[in-house]
Amino acid sequence: MAHALTLLLESPVLVAVVLITGIGGTFQYGFHISVLTSPSVYIKELVNRTCVQRYGHSLEPWELSLIWSFTVSTYSIGGLLGALGAGHLAAVYGRKRCLVFNNLLAICGAVLILLSKTAQSLEMIMAARLLYGINAGVALTVHTMYVLECTPKSLRAMVGVTVAGFVSFGKFSGQVLGISEVMGTDDRWPFLLGFSGFIGFLQLATLPFLPESPRFLLLNRGDRLASEKALRRLLGPGVDVCSEVEEMQAEKAALQSVRNHSVKELLLSASVRWQLLTIIVTFTTLQLCGINAVYLYSTDVFRAAGIPTHNLRYVSLGTGLCEVSTTIACGMVIESTGKRVLLIRGYLGMAASLLVLTITLYLQERVSWMPYCSMVLIFIYIFFFSSGPAGVTAPLPGELFTQSFKSAAFVVACTLNWVGLFFVGMVFPIIVEHLDYFCFLIFFFFCLVSGGFVWYAVPETRNRSVLEISAAFQNMHNKTKPAPEEKHDALPLSHTHTGQATKL
Missing domain, CATH: 1.20.1250.20 (MFS general substrate transporter like domains)
Structure with a gap:
């Protein structure tokens, strides 16, 4: 670190x-x-x-x-x-x-x-x-x-x-x-x-x-000199950029025989099925875990938790500060901990926090100090979110997929992200009105299922390239052999030794 x-x-x-x-x-x-x-x-x-x-x-x-x-x-x-x-x-x-x-x-x-x-x-x-x-x-x-x-x-x-x-x-x-x-x-x-x-x-x-x-200049524009110049500006004049350029050049040569796949082909491809499911689960849960509901309607959430009106704005500031500091800490430990561990710990911690939070909200009218327990649990929930799903999810499409599937994977991920945010913004007030504090049980379900999915279906990705991650998925779910055309997509990249060489 x-x-x-x-x-x-x-x-x-x-x-x-x-x-x-x-x-x-x-x-x-x-x-x-x-x-x-x-x-x-x-x-x-x-x-x-x-x-x-x-x-x-x-x-x-x-x-x-x-x-x-x-x-x-x-x-x-x-x-x-x-x-x-x-x-x-x-x-x-x-x-x-x-x-x-x-x-x-x-x-x-x-x-x-x-x-x-x-x-x-x-x-x-x-x-x-x-x-x-x-x-x-x-x-x-x-x-x-x-x-x-x-x-x-x-x-x-x-x-x-x-x-x-x-x-x-x-x-x-x-x-x-x-x-x-x-x-x-x-x-x-x-x-x-x-x-x-x-x-x-x-x-x-x-x-x-x-x-x-630099990668765009070389892989998309074919301008090696401009790519080398950009790398030297980024990394400093005393840094040898030849190895980086040679890796990209080898990748460019390999990609000449591989075409980019459409979203439909991504959805139908058996070779990346589990990577696609990972993107669908993580990006859906990113919106339906309840975190954006807290920020869009944080005043209503904390008022329901029993926090006095004159303290609501300061509690909201505390949640934001908690998320910022925890996300920074996540960046410091991600190399040594690994993304799979951070995701599992985050999802299961969020699920446990929401379950106990529902219980404390149910008891807040019977016990005078229970509303403050609810406030603490919301902070714990934000801590688990920031220490795992918040920092890990966004780069996943570019890290789990080879170059031919990457653009389609970003389209799927971003579509899920924005559709989920729209759904939360439109439906959450109605859910709160009808379910009251039991609404957190919906978010509990998504967090629990996502934690279990990552536990059983996603391999560890630390210090692995994209091709190594793809092989790990295939070894974990080796039930069907990849189709011939999908093998063809992977073979040229394997000769580069790095491919997209994103180490997680």
């Missing part, structure tokens, strides 16, 4: 890549998950006031709740659209250029938000949320691709955790800026929601000075 951190700090340009791409990448995704909690009251008042002025109709509570849920979930619709187009845009325009232009969406969304209150327009807020979603959908995919492709194999696991780290930092920043002492007031909430425009401008002004992905 210390050696990897030292190597990273010896490459200041690579550190800049991690920070600049992160702050304008997955930071935006996390920020918009938590930022609506604080100004929700003021936006609902704006919606009701607008309906009275336009139509002379004051909204019923259920009508207002439905409009609000759709406003929240519009972000997920935009995210799905962005994720579906991100792979093609990154392949055509390059990783860096795609991220640069993506910031224009965040800036346009911020302008709409800043004008929405003056214009008394809910439609402008929804349009801004849609643009923010497209921006985050593109950033989630391209940020992950770009930062991992700029990183040498020895640092890839640690740097991969920063993708989730910036999500957590974005959530925490949304909570801090949303308190009433900062921007969480009736006068300043447009500036709070428009903060993403500033972040987008910051990346727009700095990212052009960083190099393009």
Whole structure:
């Protein structure tokens, strides 16, 4: 761990890549998950006031709740659209250029938000949320691709955790800026929601000075000289980059006989069935484990746990700080612990926390100090989430699949992520209304099943390349032989000795 951190700090340009791409990448995704909690009251008042002025109709509570849920979930619709187009845009325009232009969406969304209150327009807020979603959908995919492709194999696991780290930092920043002492007031909430425009401008002004992905330059553009130049800038002038370039060159030669597979072919392929199931289970559980429900509606969750109203905002800040610190710790231990262990421990720990939390919520009216037990359990739950699924899940599509299946795997993973987020945003308020605290049992089920799946169906991936991971899956589930055409896909890569050589 210390050696990897030292190597990273010896490459200041690579550190800049991690920070600049992160702050304008997955930071935006996390920020918009938590930022609506604080100004929700003021936006609902704006919606009701607008309906009275336009139509002379004051909204019923259920009508207002439905409009609000759709406003929240519009972000997920935009995210799905962005994720579906991100792979093609990154392949055509390059990783860096795609991220640069993506910031224009965040800036346009911020302008709409800043004008929405003056214009008394809910439609402008929804349009801004849609643009923010497209921006985050593109950033989630391209940020992950770009930062991992700029990183040498020895640092890839640690740097991969920063993708989730910036999500957590974005959530925490949304909570801090949303308190009433900062921007969480009736006068300043447009500036709070428009903060993403500033972040987008910051990346727009700095990212052009960083190099393009060396892997993209060589494998997609065929420009070896540009790839070597980018590697030297990233790793430092005194570092020998010949071995990295030769590995990519061998991979390029092998990939000339292998075509990229479509999503349909990925879904029907028997050779990667268990890798696909792993992606489906982990990305579905990432949304249906309950973590985003806590951030989207954290005030309601903690009020149900019995926390006094005047302490709610500080408890919410504590949850964000807990996730940030635990995610950082996960990045420090991931090389020595392994991703399989972190996933199993995280899922089963979350399941146990949610089960006991349901019991404490049931007893909170009978025992005076029980609400504080509920609060502690929520923090324990966030600890287990951040120490496993949060940091491990996002890079999985690029680490479990060979090059020919990788693009399709990212499409499947990102689609599941955004559909799950939309489902949580629309359905969770209804679930809470009808099930009360028993809603946590639904999340308990998903966490328990996912922990069992990883335990019995996913091999350890630490210090293994993509091809070694594929072989481990086949050895664990060796019930059918791969089809001839699927063998053909794997054989050329085996001659490179590294393939995609992502060591977990």
